[in-house]
Amino acid sequence: MRAIYLTGFMGAGKTTVGRRLGEVLGVPVIDTDTYIEQQTGKTIAQIFSEEGEETFRAYEREILRQLPTEHVIVTTGGGIVIQEENRQFMRAHGIVIYLHCELHELFRRLADDATRPLIMKNKQEQIKKLFEQRLPWYKEAHMTIDTTNRTVDDIVQSIVFMLKTPHF
Numbered sequence: 176m177r178a179i180y181l182t183g184f185m186g187a188g189k190t191t192v193g194r195r196l197g198e199v200l201g202v203p204v205i206d207t208d209t210y211i212e213q214q215t216g217k218t219i220a221q222i223f224s225e226e227g228e229e230t231f232r233a234y235e236r237e238i239l240r241q242l243p244t245e246h247v248i249v250t251t252g253g254g255i256v257i258q259e260e261n262r263q264f265m266r267a268h269g270i271v272i273y274l275h276c277e278l279h280e281l282f283r284r285l286a287d288d289a290t291r292p293l294i295m296k297n298k299q300e301q302i303k304k305l306f307e308q309r310l311p312w313y314k315e316a317h318m319t320i321d322t323t324n325r326t327v328d329d330i331v332q333s334i335v336f337m338l339k340t341p342h343f
């Protein structure tokens with residue numbers, strides 16, 4: 176099985192859905208954010224504040240290339256699609272699944288979150304701006320799943336169904 180890359184905005188559920196999908200398919204799951212935290216011994220927030228976003232993006236680009244591309248689910252950070260070479264890499268090495276979520280629900284899911292450095296201030300404004308900027312990049316995925324108002328199990332079932340269609 177080729178790698179499955181889950182992409183989407185912060186709060187779309189990549190980490191949560193990926194973990195469950197891994198259990199259902201019996202495939203190991205690697206989360207790029209968690210991997211970077213383990214490798215650097217720092218939290219994402221610490222990396223942003225101590226080393227800056229550009230360094231974080233360099234870590235992200237590098238580790239994406241170090242990960243296996245077979246028999247794995249890679250749950251990505253929300254900003255992995257910013258770099259064109261990452262979008263190309265994922266499309267070339269696996270199946271890219273974009274987890275879409277409507278803004279009003281993202282606002283709800285991210286309301287109490289304090290771990291994502293890019294949306295600390297002016298929350299809803301920041302979320303909307305980033306979301307609109309990135310939407311065309313997310314849409315370059317092989318398939319899109321809408322997660323708005325759906326449970327994690329329902330989303331996982333849809334992904335499993337779509338993966339069984341002959342095209343994939």
Ligand SMILES: Nc1ncnc2c1ncn2[C@@H]1O[C@H](COP(=O)(O)OP(=O)(O)OP(=O)(O)O)[C@@H](O)[C@H]1O
Nearest residue numbers: 184185186187188189190191252253284325326327
């Ligand atoms: N389908 C869903 N319905 C309701 N809440 C959800 C759903 N999926 C995820 N959540 C909740 O939304 C929050 C964000 O989920 P998660 O951390 O999986 O997002 P993410 O896409 O990995 O974000 P990031 O890009 O920041 O890593 C969590 O509190 C999670 O429990």
Ligand SMILES: O=C(O)C1=C[C@@H](O)[C@@H](O)[C@H](O)C1
Nearest residue numbers: 185208219252253254291292
């Ligand atoms: O959307 C983003 O730019 C980010 C999403 C998170 O997964 C982390 O990778 C980090 O907080 C940046």
Ligand SMILES: [Mg+2]
Nearest residue numbers: 189190208251
């Ligand atoms: Mg995540």
